[in-house]
Amino acid sequence: MLRGSQQTILLTAGQPCINSISAVPFVRGYSVLPPTNDEEEKSMLHRMMRVDHAGEYGANRIYAGQMAVLGCTQTRPLIQEMWDQEKKHLSKFNEILGDNRVRPTLLLPLWNIAGFALGAGSALLGKEGAMACTVAVEESISEHYNSQIRTLMEKDPEKYTELLQMIKEFRDDEMEHHDTGLEHDAESVPGYQLMKAIIQTGCKAAIYVSERDVCVCTDHLEHKRAVFAF
Amino acid sequence: MYFFYSLCICNHIGCMRSPLWLDMAALVRALRAGRALRGLGSVAVQGTVSPQCRNARRGFHCATLLRLADDSKSGTSVPPPSFHEVPTAGESSSSSEPSEDGQPNTSYQDQSGEHGEDYETEEQLQVRILTSALEFVPEHGWTVEAIAAGAETLGLSSASTGMFNNGAGDLVLHFVAQCNAQLADTLAEQHNLVQLGQAESKEMAEFLRDAVEMRLRMLIPYIDTWPQAMSILLLPHNIPDSLKHLSTMVDDIWYYAGDRSTDMNWYTRRAALTGIYNTTELVMVQDSSPDFEDTWAFLDNRIKDVVNMANTAKQVN
Numbered sequence: 001m002l003r004g005s006q007q008t009i010l011l012t013a014g015q016p017c018i019n020s021i022s023a024v025p026f027v028r029g030y031s032v033l034p035p036t037n038d039e040e041e042k043s044m045l046h047r048m049m050r051v052d053h054a055g056e057y058g059a060n061r062i063y064a065g066q067m068a069v070l071g072c073t074q075t076r077p078l079i080q081e082m083w084d085q086e087k088k089h090l091s092k093f094n095e096i097l098g099d100n101r102v103r104p105t106l107l108l109p110l111w112n113i114a115g116f117a118l119g120a121g122s123a124l125l126g127k128e129g130a131m132a133c134t135v136a137v138e139e140s141i142s143e144h145y146n147s148q149i150r151t152l153m154e155k156d157p158e159k160y161t162e163l164l165q166m167i168k169e170f171r172d173d174e175m176e177h178h179d180t181g182l183e184h185d186a187e188s189v190p191g192y193q194l195m196k197a198i199i200q201t202g203c204k205a206a207i208y209v210s211e212r213d214v215c216v217c218t219d220h221l222e223h224k225r226a227v228f229a230f
Numbered sequence: 231m232y233f234f235y236s237l238c239i240c241n242h243i244g245c246m247r248s249p250l251w252l253d254m255a256a257l258v259r260a261l262r263a264g265r266a267l268r269g270l271g272s273v274a275v276q277g278t279v280s281p282q283c284r285n286a287r288r289g290f291h292c293a294t295l296l297r298l299a300d301d302s303k304s305g306t307s308v309p310p311p312s313f314h315e316v317p318t319a320g321e322s323s324s325s326s327e328p329s330e331d332g333q334p335n336t337s338y339q340d341q342s343g344e345h346g347e348d349y350e351t352e353e354q355l356q357v358r359i360l361t362s363a364l365e366f367v368p369e370h371g372w373t374v375e376a377i378a379a380g381a382e383t384l385g386l387s388s389a390s391t392g393m394f395n396n397g398a399g400d401l402v403l404h405f406v407a408q409c410n411a412q413l414a415d416t417l418a419e420q421h422n423l424v425q426l427g428q429a430e431s432k433e434m435a436e437f438l439r440d441a442v443e444m445r446l447r448m449l450i451p452y453i454d455t456w457p458q459a460m461s462i463l464l465l466p467h468n469i470p471d472s473l474k475h476l477s478t479m480v481d482d483i484w485y486y487a488g489d490r491s492t493d494m495n496w497y498t499r500r501a502a503l504t505g506i507y508n509t510t511e512l513v514m515v516q517d518s519s520p521d522f523e524d525t526w527a528f529l530d531n532r533i534k535d536v537v538n539m540a541n542t543a544k545q546v547n
Contacts, residue, residue, distance in 0.1 A: 053492065098490030101481070108493055 032162045033100050045163075046102045047211060048148055052167075053093040054105045054210045055141055058115040059086045062137060065119020066130045075127045078184065082134070082177050089170055105213045111206065118199070129195075131186035136196040138178035140203035145171035356393060359384060360404040367452055372398045372459045399468045402459045403475065409448040410479045417441060417486040434487050435537050441483045442507055442529055446514055450522070456515050480504050506532045 033049070036042050063083035070079060097104060105111075122133030145167050152160045152167075189195065363380025370376040374397045378388035394400040423429040432440065449456055463472040480503045489499060509532065514525040 094490075094492045097492045101485055104492045104496050106497065 031099065032096055032166055034159050034163070046100070048151075049093065049096055049100070049102045050105050050213065051144075051207060051210045052148075053090075053097055053102075054108065054111055055144065055207070056086060056090040056093050057108060058111040058206065059137065059141065060090050061112055061115030062119035062133065065116040065121070066123040066133070067119075068116075069120050069123035070127065070130055073127065075130065075184075078180070079130070082180065085173055085177070089173070092166070105210050107210060107213060114202075114206075118202075122195075122199075125189055128185050128189035131181040131184045132189045132192055132195055133199060135178055135181035135186045136199035137203060138174045138181065140200050140207075142171050142174045142178065144203075144207055145174065352393070356400075357404065359386065359390060359393075360401055361408070363401055364405060364452075367401075367455055371455050372402050372462055374398060377401055396468070398462055399465065402462045403468065403471050405452075405459070406463070406472065406475045409445060410475055410482070412448065413441070413445045413479065414482045416444065417482060421486050431488075435533050437487045438483065438503065438506075439529060439533050441487070442503075442510060442533075443526060445479065445483075445507075446510060446522075446525070446529075449511075449514065453515065460511075460515070476504060476507070480507065502536050506536065 033045050036045070060083070063079060063086055066079050067076070067083060070076065096102070118133060118137075119130075123130040125132075149164060149167055149171070152164055157164065186192070359377065359381045361380075362383050363377045365383075366376040366379040370379060374391050374394075377391045377394060377397070377400075381390040382388055391397070396403075420429065424431045452459070462468060477500065480500050483503060484499055489496070491499065506529070510525060510529045513528045514522060517525045519525075
């Protein structure tokens with residue numbers, strides 16, 4: 001039995017879970033990632049999901065940092081609302097990673113610390129600083145999602161319909177955060193342009209590194225399995 | 231006969247990937263096989279062969295050798311199996327070949343000799359040879375001799391070992407991959423049964439223990455020669471592949487155990503299980519207790535340790 005086809009069976013069988021003792025989540029009737037047996041495509045999709053997951057994880061930590069500093073001020077509800085949306089995104093990506101056996105990036109602890117530091121550091125400049133940070137980060141993330149959408153559209157828009165839909169939805173949410181940040185006086189922080197440029201360069205570097213996070217040991221020898229199917 | 235020898239030399243020179251000494255060894259074996267060939271002049275060594283001399287495809291010259299040796303028994307010309315990209319429809323001769331009883335040539339199921347689903351690729355052929363070579367491992371060890379013996383039971387020339395650039399490494403890696411595939415299939419079946427409610431799901435520690443024991447039990451038939459296999463896997467050029475097999479297996483076990491973590495736990499769990507598996511394997515090769523009881527006791531203890539550590543970590547957090 002091919003591992004790929006095993007995944008197909010697991011991901012497309014719509015049977016409800018009878019045995020609730022099982023720790024394994026039950027099979028859904030659809031999957032965001034289209035099942036595939038092509039190695040290159042699979043590795044490309046996994047890489048995309050890995051980077052996106054790392055991005056949402058980082059965004060979560062940024063908002064956590066901002067909340068830690070500004071939690072007792074007026075901006076609390078605003079930050080909380082944006083943070084809750086990021087939490088939803090992150091849990092969606094967690095689900096995708098788990099279902100499709102995608103390896104999470106090894107650099108997660110780094111994004112944990114860096115994100116929290118960035119969020120807290122920008123929040124120390126006040127509400128405007130936090131908003132400026134939000135604007136910069138959300139713009140980077142939207143750009144990143146846009147380039148992913150472009151890639152997928154170039155390849156095969158029909159095959160990746162669900163995935164495209166999901167990424168578009170998330171991108172729209174991020175743009176909303178970006179606009180919210182602008183509305184709440186992000187641009188009035190001193191050194192706004194400089195701060196924005198620095199943060200966006202950092203984000204670009206983070207995306208670049210996460211995309212190239214290659215774990216030699218765990219890039220599986222899927223194709224060898226195929227031969228034992230005979 | 232001389233044409234055949236010069237053909238071999240031409241192929242060996244043209245094929246850039248094998249080191250010269252491997253070629254010479256294969257050539258010597260081919261010469262021995264060549265002596266057994268009769269009526270070689272009647273074998274239509276195709277005109278397509280010489281352009282392919284310069285083709286860097288590794289399998290070509292070896293496939294030709296073993297096909298020519300094969301032909302000696304059938305006396306007909308057959309297109310080499312690795313030539314699936316060259317249309318040699320004019321030479322469909324498999325109609326005569328599979329009808330012979332002495333030839334366990336199962337690759338051509340369709341008597342008409344058409345290329346298509348019954349066309350065996352080089353990889354499939356290699357898998358067949360290596361699988362049949364496994365029964366000779368207790369006798370010859372994890373060596374090229376075992377592969378040669380395996381090839382001979384399939385009715386192919388022992389010169390077909392030239393197809394395997396890595397020699398014994400190929401045999402060991404094939405065995406490891408085969409065991410891992412079997413393990414994954416069994417775990418998937420059990421998983422399906424649990425999902426259908428036909429079986430109880432196991433606690434994580436018990437599941438890990440059973441999975442590792444199942445996988446290690448597959449080594450029992452070869453346990454006497456397993457240290458040799460382990461040392462082959464540790465050769466520098468085999469390490470990337472053996473690490474990949476190991477990590478695939480560990481990932482499979484954790485996935486079916488229900489691990490869906492997406493943080494550092496993903497890495498720490500797999501590292502822990504790798505450690506457990508490797509140490510238990512080492513204990514197993516020097517275990518002389520009946521049915522390897524000591525090994526399973528060791529495995530039990532290691533899993534308990536890891537579970538304790540995880541619980542302690544949770545409490546601290």
